[in-house]
Amino acid sequence: MRPTARHLSIFLALAAAVVLAAPARALDDEGVFAKNKLAEIIAGRPDLQAAFPEGRGNAAMVAAGMNTVEDWARRYGRKEFPNELAWYGRASVVLPKALIERNAARAPVAIDTAAFDFSGLSAHSVLVIDAATRKVLLSNRADDIRSIASITK
Known part of the structure; x- marks a missing residue:
């Protein structure tokens, strides 16, 4: 039996599933670590406990765009606790301003x-x-x- 385009697409789909499954498990471990650390941080911070009763933001926090304590972790927590809450950070790399391509001429x-x-x-x-x-x-x-x-x- 000769392989067809359909066989090739099935093979590629299975290969992609195997490749993509490995990083997902690693992220899950890091995510569990980050969520546990976030719980420890909240337990020691009365200000966060008042701002996020039962993990949900109070009216002031919701107005500021933080509906859950995880929203706080994404916005501020990862900066205050970079080692513990790095998982909540951006998945992309932010280029320094000098490396961002502009719509201007490359030379004067x-x-x-x-x-x-x-x-x-x-x-x-x-x-x-x-x-x-x-x-x-x-x-x-x-x-x-x-x-x-x-x-x-």
């Missing part, structure tokens, strides 16, 4: 509309860049090669 781009009389300046060269758009607003001899120390003066 000169614009032709800017005009300036450079004769009134005593500086050897000038370079003014708009940080948001990365457009060169003003430049005079900006392409001159300089040693690195000249930028720190």
